[in-house]
Amino acid sequence: MARQRVPEGPPPAPAVQKVSVRYAKRGRLRFSSTRDFQRALERAVRRAGVPMAFSAGFHPHPRISYANAAPTGAASEAEYFQLQLTQQCDLDALRAALDESLPQDMAVLRVVEAAPGALADLLQASVWQLDFEGVTLETITDAVATFMDRAELLVTRMTKSGVREFDVRQAVLASDVVLVRAGDADGRDLVRWTMTIQHTTPAVRPIDVMTGLTELTGLQVPRSPLMTRLAQGILEAGGRVSDPFDA
Template identity: 85%
Template sequence: MARQRVPEGPPPAPAVQKVSVRYAKRGRLRFSSTRDFQRALERAVRRAGVPMAFSAGFHPHPRISYANAAPTGTASESEYFQLQLTQVCDVEKLREALDESLPTDLAVLRVVEAAPGALADLLQASVWQLDFEGIPLETLTEAVDAFMTRTELLVTRMTKSGVREFDVRQAVLTSDVVGVRSDAGGEIARWTMTIQHTTPAVRPNDVLKGIGELTALGVPRPPLMTRLAQGTLEPGNTVGDPFEQ
């Protein structure tokens, strides 16, 4: 029988603290992928001297867990990850150190002691803001109204399990369309919606695909999408802060 190899050296130090982190993804870094962020964060924790706990084995990895990252190409004010540490750290000093070590458009907003249970279980819905240029407010309002009057609207998307068909209408819990002024002085049609997290996950692009198939809404350029909040689904279809649960 072959002898099992055992990693050389002492076992990794145990984790004594677990923290949850909220961060924002802004500007050009909205085009960064989840893997891009993971690499940037691993460099940041080394640069900041964070006392990370590591996995055991021949290829130790920092014990970082990620939860429901926004799709590539979208900005967000409400992204989350957790760190396991080998020393107890002051959470505000940790926030400052991480924020200084990450690129400018990745802002660490808050760090708290992790609560018992899985953080992902508290991420039940998201509030999304979509800003459209080149579409009259009345045109977008009519298309959204037609969508919201439906009880079901099926779309298809390629997933890791193959092509899936799913209902995007039931996932959209609230909807509001208004006109706002852009920084350049032009008019933007802004659609804000609350999307419940489902399996497979319904993304804003899935909702736009459904509306396009339903109403033939023409979008001359992709809207700027920003996740404003992500957390627990509360009465009245509001989204609560997962750190306050």
Template identity: 50%
Template sequence: MSRQPPEQQAPPVQRLRIRYAKRGRLRFTSHRDFSRAFERAIFRARIPMAYSSGFNPHPRISYAGAAPTGSASEAEYLEIGLAQMVDTADIHAALDESLPEGLDVLEVVDAAELGKGGLADLLIASRWLIDTRAPADELSAAVVRFLAEPSVAVERMTKKGLREFDCRAAVVSLSIADTEASPVAGAGVDGPAQLDLVLRHGVPSVRPDDVLTGLCALTGLELSGPALLTRLSQGPLDEETGTVGDPLAR
């Protein structure tokens, strides 16, 4: 007996782009754990999702540019497809209520109100704050030396084994962070300093901890403990100014 073809699902009638944050202990949430938590939140919030076709339909959710496990972020993005038109404010409230504290919805925008281009295509670079717990004077000298190098090789274990790559090429800018404007308490001119890093996305993907590894290996800088990584923004890159823009800007 021949197997019947699966029912074809209707295409989404509305697409929403969502910015969310990973804060506090939830920074240790892996991308897989978050996707499960998000799908449960969608179910609890009774959001009218569109589904894919096939024998195992799944809700139309597209993730892009997820931060590494262990890092906090104020700029994570995803897109969902819906089976009926909804008010973005209602979706914002429903999702924020359904997600656990620390996974916080910051903005919901109708993709039809934005310019052309997929969400992933807009996520060109990220700006990171790295709490190094290193003395400011030593860190400043290390940054100067790092930026003077044409390339800095690092190794990282990947799914395909140990891989060596250049972490310097992806660095758009690297400097000591403005401690007065820093969201991380306890940093100061005479104490532990923070790095303000803008990284270009690419292949291979260079992470902020790769840059820190290369910085320490090159200069002999020693850290008193693990660095705290926070993504402040993610989006299009202004090549002239080196600043990261807003992918949800209308």
């Protein structure tokens, strides 16, 4: 009978502290993927000297967990991950060290002691902001009103499980359209659509909502809107999204 191999050396140090981190990705780094950020974060914790806990086995890896990352191409002010540490750390000092070690367009906004349970369970909805340039307020207002008047709007998307059809209309709980800037020197308006999207399975993304809106209304825009997640967290009564760290 073959002998079972066991890793050599002492076992990894146990985790004594677990922290939850909120960060933002902005500017050009909105085009970074989740895997890009994971690599950047692993380098950052090494540069910052964070006392990371590691998994056991032949290929130890830092004990970092991620929750509901924004899609590639979208900016965000509300991304989350958790770290397990082998030493108790001052939270303000940890935030500053991580922030300094990450790329310029990524900012660590808040670090708190992790609450019991899974962080992902507290991320029930997101508030998204879509900025349109080169279209009029009336064009976007009329298209969004047509969308919101629907009881159901199905779109299809390729997922890991294959092609899925799902309802994007029911996921949009609140919606507001405003004119941010009247025509600039080139005569282009800036129109902002803010919406609250409930997290579902499969997840409804702003690009899915745009697909449904375009198919429904025939909306044509000169360029894709800039998408920014403003918040994600607990879905409260009335459609308000509260900070999961304040739960």
